[in-house]
Amino acid sequence: MPQPKGGSSHRTVLDKLSRFLPQLVVAPSFLLILFFVYGFIIWTGYISFTDSRMLPAYEVQGFRQYFRLFAMDRWDVAFDNLLVFGAFYITLSLAIGCLLAVLLDQRIRAEGALRTIYLYPMAISFIVTGTAWKWMLNPSLGIESYIRGLGWESFRFDWIVDKDMAIYVVVIAAVWQASGFVMALFLSALRSVDQEIVKAAYLDGASTTRIYLGIILPSLRPVFLSAFVILAHLSIKSFDLVVALTGGGPGYASTLPANFMYEMTFRRNQIGLGAASAVMMLLTVAAIMVPYLYSELRGKRHA
């Protein structure tokens, strides 16, 4: 069909435009992420090799900041805290969330209301959680003084001011916040389990406990993995909960690497040292994420 010349050239422009439209739409956010996330990761990495203090300096000094970092007791405490916090936070959240989900899965009444109640902590910011738990755990205001008021004069629950136990206080508050979320993840997965499998196992003579432990929970492996990855990176970047709950104290007994990084970079004019600690955190996250992504991508290619 013959077409007017202007019209056809107009059409080719539109055709070209529509062909590149997806790229055009994605380009701005791609560029912004490239610059602000990956650009600054590279910049931080570079700074960690310099002798930057209050202001960034660009003269490369080698691994000096890393040697300083590893020599600091404060960093040792922060990293040990991360290991303790991460281990307890992840296992307890998984265990409690999973247990709650299994209990809620018994087709009980008021399930919707209970689910909302358990899920709600996730909607609260860490600062609020931290402040509320700080009041509750404060020996002279919270639980300890309440129980003593009831007559148990020798009752002690002062972990928040005990330098060996303070990190466990952070664990308690964080688990309180996250286990509801883990529960929601598991509950939706439990709901998608084929009820006929449960019936079949029942007829095969398995007890309810055995059905859950032997059949249902193992089939939720992907959910365990997702929950683990989410909790793991949450625990590594934990910062505000410590700020609100213990302020990193007593002393620096309950600091986490993120708090360490903030302290060095923004309050003590040790940008280079802060950058080195940030790089260490990035490597920790990568150590968890890379195998996960690798297994995910590989699994997809095989499927």
Place this chain on the structure above:
Amino acid sequence: MATLSIENAGKSFGDTDVLKDISLSMDDGEFLVLLGASGCGKSTLLNMIAGLEKVSHGTIRVDGEVVNDVHPKDRDMAMVFQSYALYPNMSVEKNIAFGLEMRGVGRAERKAAVEEVARLLQIEHLLDRKPAQLSGGQRQRVAMGRALVRRPKIFLFDEPLSNLDAQLRVEMRTEIKRLHQTLKATMVYVTHDQIEAMTLADRIAVLKDGRIQQIGTPSEIYNTPANVYVAGFVGSPAMNFFEVTLERDGDQIGVMLPAKLKGVDTPYFLPLPAGGQYHSHIGQPVVLGLRPEMISQATTAAPEDPVITCDVDVVEPTGADTLCVIRLAGRGAKARVSPAFACEPGDSMEFALDMSRACVFDAETGMRLYG
């Protein structure tokens, strides 16, 4: 090996009665099919037999003993589910052996039992695989293996073939029938597919709205359906129904059936061979049921069959037979003729009606009258 009897069993969820007054009994080694449309309560009945649903009223007996309150695992029944319900995290071997393991059977004995069943079902090469790595038909076999390995008293099947494609379904149907012949076990099989029911069953129980409509052998169900529902549900294409009146013509009792010829309704008197028994119903409205194969080409019919001539609106060849859509008593009816005799759509042809096999139902209750 066991007998099963159900007496006046019912099931209610709150105020809704899902099953009402179900009574049936099965001999040792019988294959019973529970047939019905979805929502008729057939799966609920099966679950009640298995013990997965509580019995609200009545009793269920296995070998004469009431099992109403016996735990499912102690009833010694095995069930094959529609979704196969294989344990996704276990290998095929573990899946099959799970029931034995739960019953404390030793490792060596389990292995021998699994191998025997695997050989029977030809799945020996699959024992190390996970269910996700199997095709639908293979999963079906594993699900059956899991039931077989325990040598239960009664096998229960809950629509086991409905997730398979048509060809595989026919194959597995034969397989199940062969298994039943080999094992001579008591089996209860739930399905909505009337062909499956006809081909597999020793007896069929047709359910509708939580009630058993009829229990009988496949040929009883097909040839002497108890009511309009059973007559219409079993058979494909479905039976043709005509609302007519019983009349007397001389010493013959029959029905008046108008057939459309050249656009005009032409009435034919069709005598019923065993007409005498309808004596007391003369003048009453009835429903005449004729299966498509009872309306066939006049050329090859028995000489005593009445012949009608009518227009053919639509012609549907199915290969072995050709279906002709004609208009009788004001509604479309299907006739099954041999392809050699089928006419063109729009033409008219002669059909013979096999009135000796016709069913007559009460117009009000839908129940079959006599015969």
